[in-house]
Amino acid sequence: MYDLCASIVTFKNDQGALKKAINSFLNENLKSYLYVVDNSPTDSLRNSCIHRNVEYIFNNKNLGFGAAHNQVLVRMLDESKYHLILNPDVYFSSGALEKLFSFMERNDEIGLLMPKVLYPDGALQYLCRLLPTPLDLLLRKFDNQALRAWINLISKYELRFADYNKQMDVPYLSGCFMFIRTGAFKRAGIFDERFFIYFEDVDLSRRINRLYRTVYYPQVEVYHGYERGSNKDAVLLKHLIRSGIRYFNKWGWFFDQERKLINKQTLENL
Helix, strand or coil: CCEEEEEEEEECHHHHHHHHHHHHHHHHCCCEEEEEEECCCCCCCCCHHHCCCEEEEEECCCCCHHHHHHEEEEEEECCCEEEEEEEEEHHHHHHHHHHHHHHHHHHCEEEEEEEEEEEECCCCCEEEEEEHHHHHHHHCCCCCCHHHHHHHHHHHHHHCCCCCCCCECCEEECCCEEEEEHHHHHHCCCCCCCCCCCCCHHHHHHHHHHCEEEEEEEEEEEEEECCHHHHCCCHHHHHHHEEEEEEHHHHCCCHHHHHHHHHHHHHHHH
């Protein structure tokens, strides 16, 4: 039984950044194992994954984010106490995973944990969020000077008013770094493969939040080279819109009572 397994899904990623993510994961004092699932058209990333505690899986086609992670999850849920969903552009210092592991061991009511996430220059990424409404996503996508009158709505959705130096219970935690109790997967299910990319993390966070606490834990910091790709790539924008429609069809558009209650309670607690 491993203390921690992790999966990284790649698609034409930078080899240097991937190697940095892999080394961060391996540089810990835990019994751990890492799977790298490659959706790229070639296996050029294979040489970055050579280690006795790393398994490289080459799909030779793009299965999507959730489906690729699920290839690992269906295999390892009985082999590890915790599972880390890790982006290939995330890195962190030695000891980070050990601190998260120890915190989860002391708090069995928590199903999902996310640390403080920073840009490489040290600036904070606002990745603690309420459950989204269609308006939240529209404003966030097209935020510009013409929409300054609505900026408070975006800030509220991303909880920018909150103290990101304090621990918070949050219903939606970013998929770039999700430290998850494997029992939560068994109860809430794995990724919904109807989401090719985008919204799979909010959907999973929401399902886990129904059964466990989902917690932001700022005592650990990681770095994420994040770019909002849908702002630059028409194909990614198409996937964003398609996944958004599927998410709101699943959970409700404007009359989602559960969302209303969860968001209200989250704001009251903050």
